[in-house]
Structure formats: structure tokens, C-alpha cells
Amino acid sequence: PRCTFWTLVPAADGHQEWDSNSRLARSRGVAFSYLAVGGKDRRTSVLIMDPECSRLLPALCAVLADPRQPVADDTCLEKLLDWFKTVTETESSLQLLQDHPCLVELLSHVLKPQDVSPRVLSFALRLAGAFAAQEDCFQYLQQGDLLLGLFGEAGALGWSAWSIPSVRSGWIQGLCALAHHPSALHFLADSGAVDTVFSLQGDPSLFVASAASQLLVYILALSMQGRDAGSPIPEVAAWPVCAQKIVSHVQESLHSTAAPQVTQALNVLTTTFGRCRSPWMEVLWGQLSPLVASLLKRDPIPAAHSLVDLLLSVARSPVLSSAACGPWEILAQTLHRLSPTQAGPLALGTLKLQRCPQELRTQAFGILLQPLACILKATAQAPGPPGLLDGTAGGSMTVDTLLSSKSACVGLLCQTLAHLEELQTLPQCPSPWPQEPLLDAAVIILRLCDGSADPSSSGAGRLCGTLAGCIRVQRAALDFLGTLSQGMSPQESMLQVFAILLKNLESPESSPTVLKKAFQATLRWLQSSVKTSGCSDLSPDALLFLGELFPVLQKRLCSPCWEVRDSALEFLTHLSQHWGGQADFREELQSSEVPMLACQLLQDPESYVRASAVAATGQLFSRGLQATPTSSENLQAQQGLLMDLMYILSTDSEGFPRRAVLQVFTQWLRDGHADVARDTEWFVTTVLQAVSRDLDWEVRVQGLELVQVFLTQTLGRFRPRCPYAVTLPEATSPTPHPEFLRTLCRLPLFEFVFRALFDCDRPVAQKACDLLLFLRDETAPSSGPQETRDGPNSASVEVALQRWQEGEQGQPLGDLEPEAMLALLRSLDLEGLQGKLAKSSDHIEKSPQSLLQDMLATVGMLEENEADCY
Structure with missing residues (x-):
């Protein structure tokens, strides 16, 4: 166009x-x-090379080439490079260089790196690569051997600045940008650049080493581009020169006895098979798979983690997973040879595969279950159904790992529990799932950790000593136990679970993080008991459990540790949300001191606890779960809570409690809470007066959400509709109800929303703009320039608009009549403002001319008033 x-x-x-x-x-x-x-x-x-930028470029290039000048920071150079990349995407790089010879002079100057700072050298290398990505510009830069001096092996390795990682990284990025056409591939093969990339794979800088491996994958894919269009793929010996060099290098690395070289080769192959989807990968895997399999014969297996990543990458490839030389046999051998800790990630990855032989899935699942089966056997528990413990050599290896050291035991158990937790939630979860043995294993692990297990063998005794008080394993086991609540369990197992959860919750040795996990697992099992009973009410066993749990919850609400008080309040909030309407639950809760303690925590010294107390008490009072016995005291307590929350909203020094109060108030308004419905206008007015002075932008956004709920409810009240009425669609929206308009003008609603519309925090302004659009569509659907000019109170509307647009928000907006309010909504370009707010905050200042001026101003090349610093 x-x-x-x-x-x-x-x-x-x-x-x-x-x-x-x-x-x-x-x-x-x-x-x-x-x-x-x-x-x-x-x-x-659209960033283009305009005349002013062309005028500034020679001076900037001279500054960059002068080592005596203080060079702009890395951020400016990155923005400058981004601008040049954008220009080369829309214009000819060759024409750009011909029109601006200062750029070629800069690139030529950096051939003498001793005269250039390392950051400018890195910038110039990436800039040269961006220009050379277009083939005609590549040929232009080849004249005079400029590219050979920048990227050739003889040039780069001789620089003193080559020892700086940012220079090596810039060299790699420049090559990656350059490699876009056949001429670049020939250059890479002939200049020795590929050999330099090989050496950089072992760079001491992890960023440089990773970038080098990524570049090799990119060059290999580029070399083979277009080689799979219908014709048979030739053997590797007939591949392009660059591709042959990379494959030969990988083969040599796989033959190496040095683990780092093997790791580098495996990482290159992992990325290659993970990114590419071409038939030539089958040829590559067919040639290299024997070398990969030979790694399993070494002791120890080198680069085991990288080997796991490679095999999973190959197995996920749609080209290789269905090929005759697929990875399944090597996968099975690797699962058998790796240690239990190394085999766990491979087993989990294997079970996640879409295409996988059933025999291999069975093997992988057995490896995942092996550590828990060993725990059950060591503690004289039944090993469960066949397949949970198969008695192979892997079983003894797993036992040795569990008993070898505390770190090995803890690491293996945490990994196993996390893998099984993830597996149970996946569609590929094995069936049948051994629910009961896994429940027994999770419970016995928690008993080993809290010291309540009764060891019956020397192995169990050693496990007790290793796991006693181990918080890492306790957290992992509680997470896994919570996940197991999704499966069907017999009543005896649920009673066993409730018992171990209660023990963890009441134990004085439980850490705050363990208690938090125990609360979360308890909630999930209580929800599971509802499913088991087939209705929304708690089962009798769960209610008995709650009778024992509430005294423990009271104790935790009085804990000297604020994290424990916070977790207990969050748990109470969730309990009230799920079962606040059940009579038995209400009776158990109100017979305890939990509601009273929750109210007392509104004055807690810790802001997180106060916020959680606000959420908990708000939920309790919305459900009528007060602790007071009489109706009059109930009413007084409710009104007292409302005023307490208003006080927190107005005076609390921390943002978390104030945000929580607004969330509670918004929910109360949405649900028609009695205290709110008694005088809704007073409630909204009081809340907005407090929120309008709040410095927390999230509080102001939540205040706008409360306004949205109020407007929706008020509109619905003034527009009753009969559900049985059949009417023709109206040509235009109906005129808003006069009382609705008077209500809006009577409240400080408009002043609050307009303050938010001009808020310095963009989320607040966006929410306010959306709210005004909604209000305008509901109240002033027909708008036009003539209506705005000729509408009533047009003078006051214009004055108000001018005052607010100029930022004079210290003065009140003043009283608005409904007609003036409608005229104001019609006159605002809310769609335009919405589009402007959708842009980033620096969309105006982010310009190439401004960038060039600022970089020159930092070295005194411009007068102060010419710069536009941002």
C-alpha cells in the first residue's frame, strides 16, 4: 500500500x-x-534516516573513533545499534553506506583496535554484521578486505582487546547477523571464522561459550537450507563445506576423553535436533548415534546431564521419533546405565513423550518409583502392586544412593517426589496409578522426618538419622501429598493423611515453610473429602478432623513468627470461602476463638499479616461467622469491622493492608453486604475520599474497580427489564435515567475518576479511561462536534477540561449538573487517549535524532539546548 x-x-x-x-x-x-x-x-x-540524522552522523562516528573521547554508555550504543538494524530492514544497506561514508570509515578505523575502546569495538563488529546481512553490501565491504580484517581468524585473535568477553561476544553476534546468504557461508569457510567459533565453545565466559554453540547450530542449519526439497539427502561427506566442518568437529569432540569437549558437542546436537525439522537430521543422527551410544560404555558416563538433554531432544523431534534409527534403544540403555539421580529427569521426560513404546514407558515409570519403593521396603511397609519394586540391579543402586550420604538421600527423594507430583497432573500419567503405595510412602517419609517412624531394620534406622528434621524433604513430601488428594483413596488412607497433617501442624518443630505447605495440603485433602462424599458438604471424618484442627489454628494465630500467623490467616480465609455456608462448619468455627483472634490481628505489627487479617475477617463477616453470641452485638461487631477497615484504608502506612481493604470492600459491594447496602452512597463517597489521597497506584486501580461495580449495579437498578418482554431493538441507546445522572453528580465520583485519568501511573490512567468509555457509552451514546459546542453549560465544560488537561488537579472539579457531565463525556477524545495510553511511556522521546544529539552532547559536541536528554 x-x-x-x-x-x-x-x-x-x-x-x-x-x-x-x-x-x-x-x-x-x-x-x-x-x-x-x-x-x-x-x-x-517508523525510524528512518532523516536529513537531521544524516547531518549528525559524521560527528558521532568521529567521536566513536576517538579513544580520547568519553564514549556513551552501553545503553546508548545498544539503542544506536537497534536503530541501524531497523534502518537496514527498510532501506538498502549498500545505499546507506554509500550515502554516509563516515560509517565505512568507522568500520575501517576499528581494524586498529588499540585506537578504539572495547565497547565501541564490540558495537562496530555487530554493526558490520548487520550491514553485511544484505549480499550486495557484503560484497561492497569485502573490497579492501574489511570483513576479513574484522571477522577473519588472523585479524580478531591478534587484538589485545580479544581478551575482553564483550569483544568476543560482539564478534560472534556480528557473524550471526552476517550469515544470511551463500556468500557469507563461503566467507565463513575460507576465513577461518568457523575454527575460531570452535575454540570459543570452551570460552571461560558462559555467555560467549553459549553464543558460540548457538552460532554453530545456526551455520549448520543455514548450510543445509534447501537441501531437503524432494531429493534424497546425501551422506554427510557430500554436504557443504561449513556443514562438514561442524559435523567433523562434533565427531572429534565425542571421541574426546575430556568431559568439557563431550559436553560442548552434546549441547550443539541438542540445540540442532530441538530447533530443526528437516529430513537431513535423520542422516545426521544416523551417523552420530553410534558415537553417542559409545558414551554409555565409559565409566563414569561423561556429561550425563547433557546426554539426557540430547536424547530427549531427539525423542521429541517429529522427524526422528518416527524414523527407523529412532532413539528408543539408546534411551532404554541410558535409563539402565545412569545413576538414580541422573536417570530421574530422563525417566520423567520419557513418560512425557507423545510417541514412546509401552515397554520403555514401563521401564521409565519403574525407575521413578524405585526410591519410594526402597523407602517402603526399608520401613517394613508393603511394596505395593507388582512393578513398584522389581528387584533389578537398579533397586540396589537406589538403596546405596539413599544410604550413602545425607545430601544424596535428600537430593534423590526431593527429585523423585517433584517428578511424581508433576507426572500425576499430566495427560500422559501412567495407568494404573499406584495411589495407595504412594500415599504410604509419602506418609512414612513425613514420619521419618518428624522422628515418629518406628525403624525395624538398620537401613530404616539410618534413614531416620538422615531425614530427621529435614525441611527440604518435608516440603517436597507435603507438596506431593497434596497432589495425591486428586486420586481416589479409601477411608483408612484419608484418616492416615489427616493424622500426619495434624501432627505436622501442631508440632513445635515445624518450620514456617513446612507449616505453610501443611496448610496447603490440608486444604486440598479437605476439598477431596467433599468429592468423596458426593456433595458440597464436608464429610464426617473431615468435620472430626476440623474439630481437632481449630485448636491448633488458634495456637498458630498466636505464633511469635509472623510467617506462621500469615499462613494461618490465609488458610482460614480459604476455609471460610469453601465451607462458610455449611452449618456444621459454622458451628465448629464459632465455638472456637479463631474469629476473635483474626480480628485482633488487624493491628498486627507486620503489614503482610494485617493484609491477610483483612482478607480473613472480611470473608468471615461476609458469611456471618462472627464470634459474638447475641444479634445486637453481632450488628455492633459488623459496624465496628467496617469502621476498622475504613481506618486501615485511611491511615495504614503500608500498601498491602490498604489493597486488601479495597478488595474486601469491592467484594462486599458486589455481594450486597448489609453494611454496604444500608447506605451505599455514603460508603462509596467515604472510600473514594480515602483512595483519592492514596500514593499506592494499585490501591487507586482497585478504587476504580469499586467504582465500576457501583456504576454497573446503579445502572441495573435504574433500568429494570422484564425477562419475558419481547421488544424490537432500538435504533439508539435509551436516554439515561435522570435520577441515575443526579446520583453520579452528587457523589465525588467524577473528581476521583478524572484525577485517575491524569494519573502519572499508566495502569491507573488506563483503567480510568476504560471506565469513562463505559460510562459514556451508557449515558451519552450520541455525540458529535455540534452537540458539544451547543450543549448546556458549555462554558463550564470548557473551563473544566482546560484546567484538568493542564494538570491543575489541586483545585476541586466543582459541582457538575447532569447536562454538563454529559457534554463533558461527549467532548473528550477517549478513544484517542486510550490509544495513546496503550503505548509505552517513552514513545515520544525514543527517536534517533534525540539519541544522536544526546550522545554528542555528552562529549560537548553540541550546545546544551540542542540535546533532548531522556
């Missing part, structure tokens, strides 16, 4: 403004361009 560029023109006041009629903000020194496509008013920033 034809494009029209919208540019900035000087204004009379020395600023610049758009020469269109749009209401975009002004900004000094903006050299931005906007693009209107197809005649529509859709504008997106």
Missing part, C-alpha cells in the same frame, strides 16, 4: 507538534515519524 509519512514541524512557541489534527502530546526535539497506511489513521513509529 502507499504510505504517507507524518513528520513534525516547528510550532510558534519553539516546541514541535504534529502537522496533522491529532491530539498527540508535544515534545521538544522529537524527530519521530508516523506512518499512515491505506488512508487509515493508524500510526506506528
Whole structure:
């Protein structure tokens, strides 16, 4: 489509403004361009080489080439590079260099790296790669051996700055940008650059080493591009030169006895098979798979973690998973040879595969279950159904690992529990799932940790000594126990689970993190008991459990540790949400001191606890779960809580409690809470007066959410509709009810929303703009320029608009009549403002001219008033 560029023109006041009629903000020194496509008013920033930038470029290149000048920081250089990349995407790089010879001079100057700072050298290498990505520009830069001096093996390795990681990283990134066409591949093969990349795989900088491996994968894929279009794939010996060199290097590395070289080769192959989806990968795997399999014959197996990643990458490949030379045999051998800790991730990954032989799935699942089966056997528990413990050599290896050291035992158990927890939630979860043995194993692990297990063998005794008080294993076991609540369990197992959970919750030795996990697992098992009973009420066993749990909860609400008090309050909130309406639950809760203690924690010294107390008490009172016995005291307590929450909203020094209060108030308003419904206008007015002064933007956003709920409910009240009425669709929206408009003008609602509309925090302004759009569509659907000019109270509307747009928000907006309010909504360009707010906050200042001016100003090349620092 034809494009029209919208540019900035000087204004009379020395600023610049758009020469269109749009209401975009002004900004000094903006050299931005906007693009209107197809005649529509859709504008997106387009960075182009305008005349002013062309004028500034020679001076900037001279500064960058001068080692005596203080070079701009890395952020400026990154922005400059991004701009050049954008220019090369829309313009000819060759034409750009021909029109601006200073750029070629800069690239030529960095061939003498002793005269250039390392950051400029890194920048120039990446810039040269971006230019050379276009083949005609590549040929242009080849003249005079410029590219050979920058990227050739003889040039780069001789630089003193080569010892700096950022220079090596810039060299790799430049090569990656350059490699886009056949000429670049020939250059890579002939210049020795590929050999340099091989050496950089073992770079001491992890960033450089990773980038080198990624570049090799990219070069290999580029070399083989177009080689699989219908014709048979030749053997590796007939592949392009670059591809042959990379494959040969990988083969040599796999033959190496040094583990780092083997790791590098496996990482390259993992990335290759993970990214590429071409038939030539089958040829590559067929040639290299024997070398990969030979690694299993070494003792110990080198780079075991990288080997696992490679095999899973190959197994996930749609090309290789269905090929004749698929990875299944090597996968089975590897599962058998790896240690239990190493085999766990491979077993889990194998069970996640879509295409996997059933025999291999069975083997992988057995390996995952092996540590828990050993725990059951060591503690004289039944090993469960066949297959849970198969008596192979792997079983003895797992026992040795569990008993070898505390770190090995803890690491293996935590890994196993996490893997099984993840597996149970997946569609590929094995069936049948050994629910009962796994429950027994999780419970016995928790008993080993808290010291309540009765060891019956020397192995069990050693496990007790190893796991006693181990918080890591306790957390992992509680997470796994919570996940097991999704499966069907007999009543005896549920009683066993409730017993161990109660023991962890009441134990004085339980850490705050263990208690939090125990609360979470308890909630999941209580929900599971509901499913088991077939209704929404708690089962009798669960109610008995709650009778024992509430005294423990009282104790935890009085804990000296704030994390424990916070977790207990969160648990109480969830309990009330799920079962606050059940009579038996209400009776158990109200017979305890839990509601009273929750109210007392509204004055807790810790802000997180106060926030959780607000949520808990708000939920309790919305369900009528007060601890007071008489109705009059109930009413007084409810009103007291409302005023307490109002006080927190107005005075609390921390944002978390204030946010929690707004969430409770919004929910109360939405649910028609009695205290709110008694005088809704007073409630909304009081809340907005407090929120309008709040410095926390999340509180202000939540205040706008409360306004949204109020408007929706008020509109519904003034627009009753009969569900049985059959009416024709109206041509226009109905006129808003006068009483609705008077209600809006009577409250400080508009002043609050307009303050939010001009808020310095963009989420607040966006929410306010959306809210005004909703209100305008409901109350002022018909709008036009003539209506705005000729509407009632037009003078006051214009004054109000001018005052608010200029940021004079210290003065009140003043009383608005309904007609003036409607005129105000019609006159605002809310759609335009919504689009402007959707942009990033720096969309005006982010311009190439501004960037060049700022970089030159830092070295005194420009007068101060020419720079537009951002």
C-alpha cells in the first residue's frame, strides 16, 4: 500500500507538534515519524534516516573513533545499534553506506583496535554484521578486505582487546547477523571464522561459550537450507563445506576423553535436533548415534546431564521419533546405565513423550518409583502392586544412593517426589496409578522426618538419622501429598493423611515453610473429602478432623513468627470461602476463638499479616461467622469491622493492608453486604475520599474497580427489564435515567475518576479511561462536534477540561449538573487517549535524532539546548 509519512514541524512557541489534527502530546526535539497506511489513521513509529540524522552522523562516528573521547554508555550504543538494524530492514544497506561514508570509515578505523575502546569495538563488529546481512553490501565491504580484517581468524585473535568477553561476544553476534546468504557461508569457510567459533565453545565466559554453540547450530542449519526439497539427502561427506566442518568437529569432540569437549558437542546436537525439522537430521543422527551410544560404555558416563538433554531432544523431534534409527534403544540403555539421580529427569521426560513404546514407558515409570519403593521396603511397609519394586540391579543402586550420604538421600527423594507430583497432573500419567503405595510412602517419609517412624531394620534406622528434621524433604513430601488428594483413596488412607497433617501442624518443630505447605495440603485433602462424599458438604471424618484442627489454628494465630500467623490467616480465609455456608462448619468455627483472634490481628505489627487479617475477617463477616453470641452485638461487631477497615484504608502506612481493604470492600459491594447496602452512597463517597489521597497506584486501580461495580449495579437498578418482554431493538441507546445522572453528580465520583485519568501511573490512567468509555457509552451514546459546542453549560465544560488537561488537579472539579457531565463525556477524545495510553511511556522521546544529539552532547559536541536528554 502507499504510505504517507507524518513528520513534525516547528510550532510558534519553539516546541514541535504534529502537522496533522491529532491530539498527540508535544515534545521538544522529537524527530519521530508516523506512518499512515491505506488512508487509515493508524500510526506506528517508523525510524528512518532523516536529513537531521544524516547531518549528525559524521560527528558521532568521529567521536566513536576517538579513544580520547568519553564514549556513551552501553545503553546508548545498544539503542544506536537497534536503530541501524531497523534502518537496514527498510532501506538498502549498500545505499546507506554509500550515502554516509563516515560509517565505512568507522568500520575501517576499528581494524586498529588499540585506537578504539572495547565497547565501541564490540558495537562496530555487530554493526558490520548487520550491514553485511544484505549480499550486495557484503560484497561492497569485502573490497579492501574489511570483513576479513574484522571477522577473519588472523585479524580478531591478534587484538589485545580479544581478551575482553564483550569483544568476543560482539564478534560472534556480528557473524550471526552476517550469515544470511551463500556468500557469507563461503566467507565463513575460507576465513577461518568457523575454527575460531570452535575454540570459543570452551570460552571461560558462559555467555560467549553459549553464543558460540548457538552460532554453530545456526551455520549448520543455514548450510543445509534447501537441501531437503524432494531429493534424497546425501551422506554427510557430500554436504557443504561449513556443514562438514561442524559435523567433523562434533565427531572429534565425542571421541574426546575430556568431559568439557563431550559436553560442548552434546549441547550443539541438542540445540540442532530441538530447533530443526528437516529430513537431513535423520542422516545426521544416523551417523552420530553410534558415537553417542559409545558414551554409555565409559565409566563414569561423561556429561550425563547433557546426554539426557540430547536424547530427549531427539525423542521429541517429529522427524526422528518416527524414523527407523529412532532413539528408543539408546534411551532404554541410558535409563539402565545412569545413576538414580541422573536417570530421574530422563525417566520423567520419557513418560512425557507423545510417541514412546509401552515397554520403555514401563521401564521409565519403574525407575521413578524405585526410591519410594526402597523407602517402603526399608520401613517394613508393603511394596505395593507388582512393578513398584522389581528387584533389578537398579533397586540396589537406589538403596546405596539413599544410604550413602545425607545430601544424596535428600537430593534423590526431593527429585523423585517433584517428578511424581508433576507426572500425576499430566495427560500422559501412567495407568494404573499406584495411589495407595504412594500415599504410604509419602506418609512414612513425613514420619521419618518428624522422628515418629518406628525403624525395624538398620537401613530404616539410618534413614531416620538422615531425614530427621529435614525441611527440604518435608516440603517436597507435603507438596506431593497434596497432589495425591486428586486420586481416589479409601477411608483408612484419608484418616492416615489427616493424622500426619495434624501432627505436622501442631508440632513445635515445624518450620514456617513446612507449616505453610501443611496448610496447603490440608486444604486440598479437605476439598477431596467433599468429592468423596458426593456433595458440597464436608464429610464426617473431615468435620472430626476440623474439630481437632481449630485448636491448633488458634495456637498458630498466636505464633511469635509472623510467617506462621500469615499462613494461618490465609488458610482460614480459604476455609471460610469453601465451607462458610455449611452449618456444621459454622458451628465448629464459632465455638472456637479463631474469629476473635483474626480480628485482633488487624493491628498486627507486620503489614503482610494485617493484609491477610483483612482478607480473613472480611470473608468471615461476609458469611456471618462472627464470634459474638447475641444479634445486637453481632450488628455492633459488623459496624465496628467496617469502621476498622475504613481506618486501615485511611491511615495504614503500608500498601498491602490498604489493597486488601479495597478488595474486601469491592467484594462486599458486589455481594450486597448489609453494611454496604444500608447506605451505599455514603460508603462509596467515604472510600473514594480515602483512595483519592492514596500514593499506592494499585490501591487507586482497585478504587476504580469499586467504582465500576457501583456504576454497573446503579445502572441495573435504574433500568429494570422484564425477562419475558419481547421488544424490537432500538435504533439508539435509551436516554439515561435522570435520577441515575443526579446520583453520579452528587457523589465525588467524577473528581476521583478524572484525577485517575491524569494519573502519572499508566495502569491507573488506563483503567480510568476504560471506565469513562463505559460510562459514556451508557449515558451519552450520541455525540458529535455540534452537540458539544451547543450543549448546556458549555462554558463550564470548557473551563473544566482546560484546567484538568493542564494538570491543575489541586483545585476541586466543582459541582457538575447532569447536562454538563454529559457534554463533558461527549467532548473528550477517549478513544484517542486510550490509544495513546496503550503505548509505552517513552514513545515520544525514543527517536534517533534525540539519541544522536544526546550522545554528542555528552562529549560537548553540541550546545546544551540542542540535546533532548531522556
